[in-house]
Amino acid sequence: MNRIASALAFASSAAAAALAAFAMSGSAYAETPTIDTTKFTSMRSRAEVRSEALADRARLSSAGSEWLTQQSGPLPRSGMTRAQARAEYIADRDEVLARNSEIGDTSRFASAKGRATMPTMLAGQPAR
Numbered sequence: 001m002n003r004i005a006s007a008l009a010f011a012s013s014a015a016a017a018a019l020a021a022f023a024m025s026g027s028a029y030a031e032t033p034t035i036d037t038t039k040f041t042s043m044r045s046r047a048e049v050r051s052e053a054l055a056d057r058a059r060l061s062s063a064g065s066e067w068l069t070q071q072s073g074p075l076p077r078s079g080m081t082r083a084q085a086r087a088e089y090i091a092d093r094d095e096v097l098a099r100n101s102e103i104g105d106t107s108r109f110a111s112a113k114g115r116a117t118m119p120t121m122l123a124g125q126p127a128r
Helices: 002-024 046-055 057-061 063-070 082-100 106-110
Strands: none
16 A cells, blocks of 8 residues: 555656646746937036046946945054964964874873863763
8 A cells, every 4th residue: 555655656746847847948038128218418528427437437447445435444453463463373273283183192282381271071061
């Protein structure tokens, strides 16, 4: 009995897939472009518009200046130097490499000075 039900379920799924494929295989037609026939009379001459565009060309040619126009003031300065940031990055990178190493060099990492001290947890209970 289960084989008949399984065969019917498979046949109905295959029929539904075939019907869906048939329904989606129709042609897609592009719509004709909209042609605007409204009359437009400019208030300025072509030379005036061109000179205005060329005067502020940097703003019109790219969105690169958009960030500058949205800023309300100068960015705050950090007290950290480039050398300090680089040293901190390298130290953190070495710590990550030590944590993720496959050679089992965790004894060097465990004895390192300045490492964060966290209590050891075993199955959710603090170790004694």
